[in-house]
Amino acid sequence: MHDACLWTALAFYALGILLIVPSVVQRRPSLSPASLGALGIGLAAHAAALAIEAARIHRLPVTDVRSALSFYAFMVTLAFFFVYLRYRIVSLGLFMLPLVFLLTLISVLRPVGSFDSSAFRGGWLLVHISSIFLGYTALFLTFVAAIMYLIQERELKSKAPRGFYYRLPSLKVCEEIYYRSLVLGLPFLSVGILTGFVWASRTWKGPWEFDPKILASMVTWVIYLVLFATRVSGGWHGRRAAYFAIFGFLAILVTFVGISVLSGQHGYIPKLREMP
Amino acid sequence: MNLTLLGINHRTAPVEVREKMNIPADHLTEAVSDLVHRAGIREGMILSTCNRVEVTTSAEDEVDAESIIRRFLADHHHCDLGQFAHFFYRLRQQDVVKHLFRVASSLDSMILGEPQILGQLKQAYATARSAGAMNGTLNDVVNQTLAVAKRVRRETALGTAAVSVSYAAVELAKKIFGGLQGKTIFVVGAGKMSELAAKHLLSSGASNILVSNRTYERAVELAAAFHGTAVPFENLYEHLSHADIVISSTGSPRPIINKNQVEKLLSVRKNRPIFFVDIAVPRDVDPSVNELDNVFVYDIDDLGHVVEANKKQREHEAVWAEQIIQEEVQKTLKRLASREVVPTIVALEDRLNTIRATEMERYQGRLAGMTPEQRQAVDALTRGMMNKILHGPITELKSGAGEPENAALVRLIHKIFGLGS
Numbered sequence: 001m002h003d004a005c006l007w008t009a010l011a012f013y014a015l016g017i018l019l020i021v022p023s024v025v026q027r028r029p030s031l032s033p034a035s036l037g038a039l040g041i042g043l044a045a046h047a048a049a050l051a052i053e054a055a056r057i058h059r060l061p062v063t064d065v066r067s068a069l070s071f072y073a074f075m076v077t078l079a080f081f082f083v084y085l086r087y088r089i090v091s092l093g094l095f096m097l098p099l100v101f102l103l104t105l106i107s108v109l110r111p112v113g114s115f116d117s118s119a120f121r122g123g124w125l126l127v128h129i130s131s132i133f134l135g136y137t138a139l140f141l142t143f144v145a146a147i148m149y150l151i152q153e154r155e156l157k158s159k160a161p162r163g164f165y166y167r168l169p170s171l172k173v174c175e176e177i178y179y180r181s182l183v184l185g186l187p188f189l190s191v192g193i194l195t196g197f198v199w200a201s202r203t204w205k206g207p208w209e210f211d212p213k214i215l216a217s218m219v220t221w222v223i224y225l226v227l228f229a230t231r232v233s234g235g236w237h238g239r240r241a242a243y244f245a246i247f248g249f250l251a252i253l254v255t256f257v258g259i260s261v262l263s264g265q266h267g268y269i270p271k272l273r274e275m276p
Numbered sequence: 277m278n279l280t281l282l283g284i285n286h287r288t289a290p291v292e293v294r295e296k297m298n299i300p301a302d303h304l305t306e307a308v309s310d311l312v313h314r315a316g317i318r319e320g321m322i323l324s325t326c327n328r329v330e331v332t333t334s335a336e337d338e339v340d341a342e343s344i345i346r347r348f349l350a351d352h353h354h355c356d357l358g359q360f361a362h363f364f365y366r367l368r369q370q371d372v373v374k375h376l377f378r379v380a381s382s383l384d385s386m387i388l389g390e391p392q393i394l395g396q397l398k399q400a401y402a403t404a405r406s407a408g409a410m411n412g413t414l415n416d417v418v419n420q421t422l423a424v425a426k427r428v429r430r431e432t433a434l435g436t437a438a439v440s441v442s443y444a445a446v447e448l449a450k451k452i453f454g455g456l457q458g459k460t461i462f463v464v465g466a467g468k469m470s471e472l473a474a475k476h477l478l479s480s481g482a483s484n485i486l487v488s489n490r491t492y493e494r495a496v497e498l499a500a501a502f503h504g505t506a507v508p509f510e511n512l513y514e515h516l517s518h519a520d521i522v523i524s525s526t527g528s529p530r531p532i533i534n535k536n537q538v539e540k541l542l543s544v545r546k547n548r549p550i551f552f553v554d555i556a557v558p559r560d561v562d563p564s565v566n567e568l569d570n571v572f573v574y575d576i577d578d579l580g581h582v583v584e585a586n587k588k589q590r591e592h593e594a595v596w597a598e599q600i601i602q603e604e605v606q607k608t609l610k611r612l613a614s615r616e617v618v619p620t621i622v623a624l625e626d627r628l629n630t631i632r633a634t635e636m637e638r639y640q641g642r643l644a645g646m647t648p649e650q651r652q653a654v655d656a657l658t659r660g661m662m663n664k665i666l667h668g669p670i671t672e673l674k675s676g677a678g679e680p681e682n683a684a685l686v687r688l689i690h691k692i693f694g695l696g697s
Binding site for chain 1: 430431432433436437448450451452453454455546547548549566569570572574578581582585586589593596
């Protein structure tokens with residue numbers, strides 16, 4: 001049942017994305033009801049899949065790579081709807097949703113994780129995980145806005161407007177989305193990381209401070225703190241800030257995906273079972 | 277349906293002919309009224325703008341509306357139309373529908389996608405209506421025309437990209453700053469072109485304007501016209517940091533704004549973007565300024581390139597618009613045609629109903645002994661037979677609506693069922 005829902009979500013996401021293409025090509029001021037409908041159905045099916053999984057394991061379904069990716073894809077789609085309703089940027093769909101499709105596809109194809117770890121119980125960890133996911137979602141938006149900014153900036157600097165010039169929002173709007181999502185994402189990331197430290201120091205044995213994933217998330221955190229600070233102090237606008245935001249998101253990717261494999265304590269590897 | 281359109285436009289006729297054929301707005305009601313009171317004409321509309329004069333009519337079948345329109349124009353302008361005959365184009369039936377759709381959507385305009393034509397058409401329609409010249413097919417067609425023009429506007433970007441240099445500057449400013457609310461414009465060197473650009477920027481929402489000129493009096497004059505502030509030319513650099521958009525057109529032989537100065541400006545402005553519109557030749561802003569982050573410099577040629585790209589963009593959008601129009605023409609023709617077969621269908625139903633009623637009447641006496649149930653059964657039986665017989669011809673009529681062969685079918689049905697003319 002869970003898999004059927006997830007497959008349905010995947011199919012409708014694909015349909016929704018395909019239906020966005022003509023709207024972007026033809027520069028429609030808003031998405032067609034068909035593509036919004038398809039994405040809406042996809043989102044609903046995805047929500048159902050998550051609910052079924054949550055009911056099965058009795059907690060937030062983020063206990064293995066498969067479910068974590070699925071959950072993240074769901075959050076990004078949700079974020080897309082929010083931003084679309086506020087800004088009506090048709091092309092945003094083509095920047096955000098292919099990731100959703102990819103993540104959903106991966107989580108559909110991976111086998112279900114069978115472990116049931118008591119480590120995933122408890123309030124601290126719930127706060128830790130949900131904050132991290134909210135933070136990652138918002139910062140993905142920062143990343144997308146930074147890319148759109150860079151493309152539009154290049155169009156304007158080149159003085160020979162091509163397709164993107166007409167289809168992307170103004171630099172001002174890109175910066176606004178960028179900044180708002182950064183302001184939203186940073187506190188969540190901070191709470192997520194801090195609760196993670198607290199939880200780790202209480203639960204894990206040994207020198208948790210040197211776990212690669214924890215070090216990587218520290219680096220990520222510092223990048224975003226710098227970005228925020230320079231922005232507040234007024235110095236960093238434009239291209240430089242956009243490059244830094246992209247760098248920040250790459251750090252997230254390294255933390256989230258790369259280090260999960262290396263990390264001893266962390267990551268979605270059955271090693272968790274060995275813990276007390 | 278008998279639709280005819282006779283007209284001239286900027287492509288078929290020179291301005292001397294267009295102005296001769298022009299019917300001024302204050303004579304329009306009278307003219308339309310004259311037109312529709314001519315024998316055979318049911319409805320009429322006159323669209324008269326500086327680029328086109330078009331007379332559209334819906335006439336009774338078999339009426340030669342073209343000659344009537346020619347005579348009407350000759351009478352109205354008190355001239356012999358013969359000398360102008362070759363400037364006119366004449367369209368009939370579905371070509372009229374398509375032409376009106378294209379005109380209203382600004383696909384037939386001198387500047388592709390310009391928005392005025394729709395307003396002018398609305399005005400022509402309102403005038404025709406108030407003159408009582410709109411009450412049937414043409415009324416439907418024009419109503420549909422307005423809807424199609426709106427659809428084209430909604431679903432394509434035909435009218436969006438700026439196609440003049442000064443509007444291109446506004447469009448670029450919007451691509452950089454989003455809205456222009458609260459933005460400050462600095463006009464350096466007063467000239468016709470910078471004045472025009474400043475005017476467009478102000479009407480798009482920019483709030484403050486500073487003006488500087490080598491002759492201070494001219495700056496004061498222009499500043500007063502825009503409710504702005506004049507800045508002495510010596511103090512130019514001090515005020516430059518307030519400006520989000522700088523429109524420059526001095527007669528200086530070498531650049532007056534260089535990279536170093538702008539770098540300083542940026543640090544004062546905490547890197548808020550600056551947009552230089554450099555209309556001067558030779559240029560006022562050193563081209564290397566464009567290399568700086570958050571600074572955008574467009575000279576007159578750059579603006580020209582944007583306009584060119586935008587024109588291409590409009591042509592590209594026109595392809596989508598033509599597709600929409602094609603589709604809408606088909607839909608409209610189908611609807612008009614199915615309306616044309618309605619009288620035949622009604623007459624046919626009436627005819628069979630009359631037969632049924634007469635026969636029931638005739639057998640009244642012999643059916644008298646039946647129970648109410650039996651009577652109901654006979655009623656249902658005859659009605660059922662009637663509907664079965666009608667089904668074939670009605671389906672044929674409807675499915676063939678709009679096809680040329682349908683006229684023969686209509687005549688045939690009239691003949692074999694004795695429906696009168």
